[in-house]
Amino acid sequence: MPTIVSVDDSTVPGEGSSRLLLLVSSDNKHIVVEEDIMSRSRFISKQVEGFEATSQRHAILLPFSSFVLNKVIEYCSHYRGYYLLEDDPDAAPPGRSPVREWDQEFLDVDRNMLLRIIKAAHYLEIKSLVGSCARAIADMIRGKTTEEMREILGVENDFTPEEEHSPSSKCTG
Amino acid sequence: MNAVAQASRLLPEILAKIFSYNVAENVKWRKKKPGIGWISVTHVCRHWRQVALDHCRLWRHINLSLDEKLVEMFLVRSREAPLVISWIPGTVYNAPIKIAQLAYVEKLHLGKFDGRVEGLERLLGSPAPVLEVAEILCPPLICPADLFGGLAPRLRCLCLHQCSDFSSSWTSPIFSQLVSLKIEHTKGSSAPKPPRAEVFDALKSMVMLEELILNYCLPKCLQNSSTPEAFALASPFLQRLTLSGDFMDIVDLLRCTRIPDHGVLLDLTCTTPQSATVFREILPLLAEAGGNSPAPFSRMEVESQTERVFSLRAERSSDQTTPSISVRFEWGLVSEWTAIEVMRAVFKTLPVEHLHSLDIDIEELSAMTWWGDRHRFDRALWLDMLGSANELTKIAVWGTAVHSFCPVLRLTTRDGHHWQSSPETTSPGGQMTFFLPRLKSLSLFQMDFAHFYPDEGLRLRKLLPLLLQERNATIPPLVELELGACCHRMADELDLLVKSLVLCDNSYSEDEDSAASEEDEDDEDEDEDEDGDEDDGDWEGDDGMDES
Structure with missing residues (x-):
């Protein structure tokens, strides 16, 4: 759960056309970002609604590093003002949405970073970013053998030899 | 290590x-070969395996071509998730279907198969409470009268191919929610025609319908039915209507169809004793469907390979800025009389004064009436049909028609004071003419006019440079000229002519067409003036060539 701390008004001058939010990463970096940009995050939106109810400004503490947070902010900034079907809670669940070229470049990062971003996106409830990351990871492992998948994503085989060689897992998955 | 692995x-x-x-990549809907490569994720580690097993929707795509054990495994692991079943039976003659009921099936695709599918009739008679899409292409089968047990409240798309007896199923209550209905027989099928009243009642209930395709399974029309009944097909969402069969049956259904104002695509393939008669029956219906719209259809394509079979595609679009007509008669099996009658009917339906694009391909007409006096493609006929087509920006003429069409183009010479409101019947030389002030693209193919009309050929060679020269006048520039497959006797001269022509740099685009305002046209003229100065030298040379 996020920790919410009170913030001095001077820290967050939030009376402009788009109010500012203070996000605090797990490495204690303070990042000020316009509320509009982060409105794609259902989590942030819910937090802001909470602020309005209490008439108090707060910083939002997030359980991931500033490096990851900055990537997420970069994503949200890029799509600021855009409608993305995946983020629409009222829309029908999207099937295979088209691959966005920009997303592919944006997610051209190392494996660990990709996994951190998807977790952050999931935490912040940004469905479109979760989908793009999931697709990127799926592309990484598609068509690969079990051993290759383990190697690519750094997963250890924790099956017992008996389980691994049992006819059921061999034949039927 | 797994405890920390990301x-x-x-x-x-x-x-x-x-x-x-x-899963989506591996198991595509309708994919012929079953793809189950994705299940290797269950072998990576315990966590992954458990996640895969816990998410039943991952297992819901079932290809019945798989081994029976695998099918069983997928059925078990999918638990109560709505199933997506696909099957291409392959080469087995007597193929048993591996599911017994449709209770959990959301999509069903059974591919084409020449043999008999055991248990299919029983399956199609079972209730399908969550079925949304059913494509059954594996004939022949007797369709149960109570299709899906009469219970398929979520069914939106139904496609039945070669269903040997569907006539008793039209009373089923499953039709009311359909968005797409496609029932196909092959031409000449001996399947009984469904009762008209039942079909029309079913169509009336389909108020959500967007697509209706009935190929060679139309109900028999009522004899002596001259007055149209209440609309049978009146879905405001209709976007595509494809009908094949006897033209009387098609006319019958069209009479009872309300074509919505928004875009709709009609695709009709008629068998008929006489194409021209059919066009006189059908096209007025289409015109009526257009209501008060000046151009009821933005695109119309007519194609006929014989006197007795023709197809007509008519598209109605909210964007009616660039109506186009395409007429094709091929293989020399259509008489000139038929071709002319059909074209007259077409041009009457889509008023030529709004026409932007014309594509006429009359490869070769039947010699039946080739030398007839009254029905012949000549200049008078073209003028009669297209005399008021002042908005034309693109013309392509192929084959036989080009012989009589080319001379009409002579009207668009520089002789500006003859360019009055059309149709203009004569020029000072007594030649019949018509006015094409907006023509931007001209394609003439298979010209053999030097043989049939040697004089006209000569004139055409003079005409084209003059036509192009008008860029500096009030005529928008011709930016695309294509001359192809000409008679070899003309080829060298035409090559020389084309090489000497300097067209505008911009390639022709239909999007640039006449929606342009007066202001735009003025701007365009100014631009052309700049280019024109550079080209004048070339034109002087060309004129000299022609005169010589």
Whole structure:
């Protein structure tokens, strides 16, 4: 759960056309970002609604590093003002949405970073970013053998030899 | 190590999302070969396996071509998730279907198969409470009268191919929610025609219908039915209507169809004793369907290979800025009389004064009436049909028609004071003419006019440079000229002519057409003036060539 701390008004001058939010990463970096940009995050939106109810400004503490947070902010900034079907809670669940070229470049990062971003996106409830990351990871492992998948994503085989060689897992998955 | 590995620590819902992308890639709807490569994720580690097994929707795509054990495994693991069943029976003559009921099936695709599918009739008679899409292409089968037990409240798309007896199924209550209905027989099928009243009642109930395709399974029309009944097909969402069969049956259904104002695509393939008669019956219906719209259809394509079979595609679009007509008669099996009658009917339906694009391909007409006096493609006929087509920006004429069409183009010479409101019947030389002030693209193919009309050929060679020269006058520039497959006797001269022509740099685009305002045209003229100065030298040379 996020920790919410009170913030001095001077820290967050939030009376402009788009109010500012203070996000605090797990490495204690303070990042000020316009509320509009982060409105794609259902989590942030819910937090802001909470602020309005209490008439108090707060910083939002997030359980991931500033490096990851900055990537997420970069994503949200890029799509600021855009409608993305995946983020629409009222829309029908999207099937295979088209691959966005920009997303592919944006997610051209190392494996660990990709996994951190998807977790952050999931935490912040940004469905479109979760989908793009999931697709990127799926592309990484598609068509690969079990051993290759383990190697690519750094997963250890924790099956017992008996389980691994049992006819059921061999034949039927 | 797994306790700290990033991928292992991924939440189940994230992992399931990742897996779902690979499932979608592996098991595509209608994919012929079953793809189950994705299930190797269940062998990576315990966490992954558990996640895959826990998410039943990952297992819902079932290809019945798989081994029976695998099908059983998928059925078990999918639990109560709505199933997506596909099957291409392959070469087995007597193929048993591996599911017994449709209770959990959301999509059903049974591919084409020449043999008999055991148990299919029983399956199609079972209730389908969550079925949304059914494509059954494996004939022949006797369709149960109570299709899906009469219970398919979520069915939106139904496609039946070669269903040997569907006539008794039209009373089923499953039709009311359909968005797409496609029933196909092959031409000449001996399947009984369905009762008209039942079909029309079913169509009346389909108020959500967007697509209706009935190929060679139309109900028999009422004899002596001259007055149209209440609309049978009146879905305001209709976007595509494809009908094949006897033209009387098609006319019968069209009479009872309300074509919505928004875009709609009609695709009719008629068998008929006489194409021209059919066009006189059908096209007025289409015109009526257009209501008060000046151009009821933005695109119309007519194609006929014989006197007795023709197809007509008519598209109605909210964007009616660039109506076009395409007429094709091929293989020399259509008489000139038929071709002319059909074209007259077409041009009457889509008023030529709004026409922007014309594509006429009359490869060769039947010699039946080739030398007849009254029905012949000549200049008078073209003028009669297209005399008021002042908005034309693109013309392509192929084959036989080009012989009589080319001379009409002589009107668009520089002789500006003759360019009055059309149709203009004569020029000072007594030649019949018509006015094409907006022509931008001209394609003439298979010209053999030097043989049939040697004088006209000569004139055409003079005409084209003059036509192009008008760029500096009030005529928008011709930016695309294509001359192809000409008679070899003309080829060298035409090559020389084309090489000497300097057209505008911009290639022709229909989007640039006449929606342009007066202001735009003024701007265009100014631009052309700049280019024109550079070209004048070339034109002087060309004129000299022609005169010589």
